[in-house]
Amino acid sequence: MAAEGRRAPGGRPAVERLAARVLRGRRWAAGGAGFESSRFLAKWVGLAILIGIVAGVGAILFYLAIRFVTHATLGPITGFLPPEPRGEGNGGVRAAVHPWLIPVVTTLGGLVSGLIVFTLAPEAEGHGTDSAIAAFHYKAGQIRARIPPIKLVASAITIGTGGSGGREGPTAQISAGFGSLLANLLNLSASDRRICVAVGIGSGIGAIFRAPLGGAMLAAEILYVNDLEAEAILPALIASIVGYSIFGAVVGWEPIFGTQSQFGFDKPIQLVYFAALGLLCGAVGLAYARGFYGITGIFRRLRIPQILKPALGGLLVGLFALKVPQILGTGYGWVQFGMDQRLLTIPLWIVLLLPFAKIVATGLSIGSGGSGGIFGPGMVIGGMLGAAFWRLFAGVLPGMPPTPATFTIVAMMALFGGIAHAPLAVMLMVAEMTGNLSLLAPAMLAVGLATLVVGNNTIYESQLPSRVDSPAHRYKYAFPLLATLRVRDAARPADVVLRPDDRLHDAEARLHAAGVTGAPVVGEAGTVVGMLTAEDIAREPEAKRETATVGAAMGPAAGGLAPDVGLDTALDTMTSDGLAWAPVLDAEQGGRLAGVVTVGGILRAYREALHRSVRRTDSIALGSTLLEVTVTPDSPLATRAVRDLALPAETLLVACRRGAVVTFPHGDTVFQPGDVVTVVTSVPQEERVRRYLEAGGRHLAER
Secondary structure, three states, X not given: OOHHHOEOOOOOEHHHHHHHHHHHHHHHHHOOOOOOOHHHHHHHHHHHHHHHHHHHHHHHHHHHHHHHHHHHHHHHHHOOEOOOOHHHOOOOOEOOOOHHHHHHHHHHHHHHHHHHHHHHOHHHOEOHHHHHHHHHHHOOOOOOOOHHHHHHHHHHHHHHOOOOOEOHHHHHHHHHHHHHHHHHHOXXXXXXXXXXXXXXXXXXXXXXXXXXXXXXXXXXXOOEOOOOOHHHHHHHHHHHHHHHHHHHHHHOXXXXXXXXXXXXXXXXXXXXXXXXXXXXXXXXXXXXXXXXXXXXXXXXXXXXXHHHHHHHHHHHHHHHHOOOHHHOOOOHHHHHHOOOHHHHHOOHHHHHHHHHHHHHHHHHHHOOOOEOEOHXXXXXXXXXXXHHHHHHHOOOOOOOOOOOHHHHHHHHHHHHHHHOOOHHHHHHHHHHHHOOOOOHHHHHHHHHHHHHHHOOOOOOOOOEOOHHHOHHHHHHHHOHHHHHOEHHHHOEOOOOOEOOOOEHHHHHHHHHHHOOOEEEEEOOOOEEEEEEEHHHHHHOOHHHOOOOEHHHHOEOOOOOEOOOOEHHHHHHHHHHOOOOEEEEEEHHHOOEEEEEEEHXXXXXXXXXXXXXXXXXXXXXXOXXXXXXXXXXXXXXXXXXXXXXXXXXXXXXXXXXXXXOEEEOOOOOOEOOOOOXXXXXXXXXXXXXXXXXXXXXXEEEEEO
């Protein structure tokens, strides 16, 4: 449909006005570089609030769905209901009236869950957190929109019918999936889409566990074995508190395991016990990871239809539960037993067996292709391990506390904090879930030793060692200099600029003559309203290209970049979105076209900058001296961009210290009065450089 066919009262095509308005919003959301910038904060406040709302609502729906399935199947059919933690009712155990029906319920739950997952979205099988981590690293943050609702329903059925799984994985995938969808709707860059996914993971888990601070830290820690994603922390804090507030307003504000503030650390001799517990938690954490993936591997090798595998896993869990019913469901209620004297009512052999039985049950329920999380079971395994430790040594070792709560709480932190490589996040989460901060001191010892035992092993297969190893940061670390260059350094004027009412046949001829595969389409105000590519033209029948317009064939203005965006971000965005070129949009001019940038142009700018840097570095490498100068208001460095400075030859600006923050200057850096600038120069140029720097400035030091 031709764009000129509908005009607004002002004469401008209505479709063009609408496209320009949408693009302005997208450009604002996509703008801003550096998580310390005000534009970054303004952008992420809005995005994080939206993600947090979905995290809170998703957590409520999932929580209620599990309760509904449990009270509609497991309870009425078998008579058995597992206990609940204090913050969710603190109900006691309801013994099974028809225990022989437990395997029937768990098998049917696995069968229905398998039918839903493997029919509609096979990637929704297993534990959702690992899938979201994989989307962050390998899929540019892309999560199919159908995954979250399918995950919610399938997981509620798996867990509600007695499957051993956690609530956090599906909740994380719900909010992470919305974060991915939101980024796509706003046409955000691949790097922003990844942050949306990470924020979704943290806010979803923070909401369902009523642990907003721990959830926010988890968004940064959970992605790597030995690193964290710093840019996710601030938006995750906002999203997590929003999600927590919504969930708490409906479900309640009490910590899941109640407020356990009466327990603390007051006997130094207990450090020895906590150290031993930390080592034990590390070893059992390894057993959890290896056992879970060992069972998963067995199911993957089974030559039966995928749909039937969760049913088989459910059957085996149900049979196991005939002897040890404590393995059914989330298990949080049994952890509550492990925090008080009710632990003594459970036979000792079950207390000792339960951590390992839960490992097997989780592997059978989730590793078979069922849907649920492995975070929650990990904390249950740790909590019951701590309870078993107290049960064995209470009254035997000196200084043991009168109740098991301290060991239960610390072991929850140590076991999963170590094997998930999220020690800080898990410690904060368990502290919030128990309302107890006084046990953080012994927990640090236990978590540290557990992490030492675990080494580089992890419960999340998609975790990578560090940002250097992640495709999310491949250009920043593969080409470090790219981070110091900006889009304007590689941009050039567009060879062809089209209008929506241009004829498609003429546009095709202009693209062919210029030797390019596409061009930006601008409206009457000069703003970019779309992009026309060779693929867009090819979709239009050749006979109609004489009369068809560019506006009818063009695609959206995907990948629009601001001039001050780093080339590492630009290259990652373009390659992740499959773009060979992208328009450069000047926000100060209302989003007008400022040029185009291509992948080849980015690499040329990199090579030229590298050549200049190597040449300058080689010229001063020998016999160099280091100077520092404080920038004063009348200094030649003050309020001027580096690219505009007339620096003497054989001179490098190395660093800039502004207060407590040290940055590395690039061409757009503007020095301010009070900045301390470090300069390297050759000895022959020293006097000249000093005179230049001290022209109104004050020489500080020479090394």
